[in-house]
Amino acid sequence: MVWFFLGVAVILFIVLIANISVVQQSRAYVIERLGAYRAVWGVGMHFKMPFIDRIAKRVSLKEQVLDYPPQPVITKDNVTMQIDTVVYFQITDPKLYAYGVEQPMAAMETLTATTLRNIIGDLELDQTLTSRDVVNTKMRSILDEATDPWGIKVNRVELKNILPPADIQSSMEKQMKAERDRRQAILIAEGEKKSAILIAEGEKESAILKASAEKEAAILRAEAERQAAILKADGEAEAIRKVQQALADSIAMLNEKAPNDQVIKLKAVEAMEKVADGKATKIIIPSQMQGMVGLANGIVEGIKE
Numbered sequence: 001m002v003w004f005f006l007g008v009a010v011i012l013f014i015v016l017i018a019n020i021s022v023v024q025q026s027r028a029y030v031i032e033r034l035g036a037y038r039a040v041w042g043v044g045m046h047f048k049m050p051f052i053d054r055i056a057k058r059v060s061l062k063e064q065v066l067d068y069p070p071q072p073v074i075t076k077d078n079v080t081m082q083i084d085t086v087v088y089f090q091i092t093d094p095k096l097y098a099y100g101v102e103q104p105m106a107a108m109e110t111l112t113a114t115t116l117r118n119i120i121g122d123l124e125l126d127q128t129l130t131s132r133d134v135v136n137t138k139m140r141s142i143l144d145e146a147t148d149p150w151g152i153k154v155n156r157v158e159l160k161n162i163l164p165p166a167d168i169q170s171s172m173e174k175q176m177k178a179e180r181d182r183r184q185a186i187l188i189a190e191g192e193k194k195s196a197i198l199i200a201e202g203e204k205e206s207a208i209l210k211a212s213a214e215k216e217a218a219i220l221r222a223e224a225e226r227q228a229a230i231l232k233a234d235g236e237a238e239a240i241r242k243v244q245q246a247l248a249d250s251i252a253m254l255n256e257k258a259p260n261d262q263v264i265k266l267k268a269v270e271a272m273e274k275v276a277d278g279k280a281t282k283i284i285i286p287s288q289m290q291g292m293v294g295l296a297n298g299i300v301e302g303i304k305e
Contacts, residue, residue, distance in 0.1 A: 019050050028094040031152045040094050059094040063155060066105065070163065071113055075128055082163040083120070085112055087143065088156040096151030104150055108143075112157075115142050125164065132159050184256040 013079045022045050023029055028043040033053050048054070064090070070082040087108065101107045119138050120128055126137070136157050139158040164172070 015050050019048050019053075021046050021055065023046065026061045028059045028061055029055050030059065030094050030098040032056040036100065037095065045218055057094070057098040058089055059097055061091055063088060063090045065231075066108060066112075067160070068109055068112060070161065071116070073117055073125060075125050076122075077124045079125045079164060079168060081120075081125075081128070081165070082161075083116060084160045085116060085139075086160050087112055088158075089147070089152050089154045089156060092153045093123045093151030096149060098151075100150040104152065107150070108147065108152070111143060112139070115139050115146075125168070129162060129164075132162075134157055187203055249284055 021029065021041070021044050023041050025043055029046075031038045031047070031048060031053055037056075038053065066087045068085045068087070070072060072083040073083050074079055074080050089108070094140075097104060116135075116139060119135055123131060136146075139157040141153055143157060147154055152293060163169075
């Protein structure tokens with residue numbers, strides 16, 4: 001009998017231990033009692049009633065990533081492309097996630113594919129290739145709104161790869177090459193234009209500097225000639241002053257010696273000699289000078305005798 005009770009106690013202890021659950025961080029358990037929803041367990045240790053309660057679903061609350069394989073999508077201008085999508089989502093309500101939709105991940109994949117086809121169907125090929133941000137924003141908004149009843153929040157949607165058909169891709173590569181060649185030609189032309197402008201500006205600056213230098217040289221030459229003319233004029237004026245001073249000094253000396261009439265007359269004859277030394281062919285001698293000439297002749301004859 002003791003062993004029976006001991007066995008029952010061991011069984012009860014095992015059952016109790018088996019019905020203790022520890023919920024880890026960023027996880028949640030959906031609990032049902034007799035098949036009906038009872039509660040959502042958060043982080044910590046919990047105990048469920050044996051044979052009555054059960055863990056209906058274990059849910060991760062971390063952000064999750066779904067990478068869908070490429071799928072065919074037709075654009076507005078009837079070009080079929082292969083596009084693969086990446087969806088970042090997070091479960092915010094474990095109860096709705098458990099009871100909102102059957103197979104939530106499959107539902108998410110189907111919803112993503114149909115939404116992508118609807119959005120790309122309204123865009124042409126060029127718009128599809130250049131409007132990734134627009135497509136991502138539209139898809140995130142539509143998916144987030146549609147998955148709210150499932151307890152899912154869509155944080156971000158990215159178009160991973162966009163693969164057009166081979167012939168379209170070849171045409172695009174040729175177009176890109178032509179565009180690169182055009183840009184290269186424009187850059188070369190702009191470079192040559194700037195080079196010509198710089199050369200012209202250099203020649204202009206050189207001509208300006210040359211003209212300025214010639215102007216400065218002309219000013220210096222003119223200044224030198226002016227200074228030379230001034231010095232020459234000063235020299236001539238000084239010479240004239242010296243001659244006049246010498247003449248004045250000679251007259252003063254004569255006046256100091258009180259010359260007689262014969263000396264004055266002799267000076268007059270010397271002056272006449274200078275006058276006659278010119279190119280004149282006729283000289284008019286005053287009457288007073290005739291007497292002086294006679295006197296001079298007499299003095300000469302007396303010297304000869």
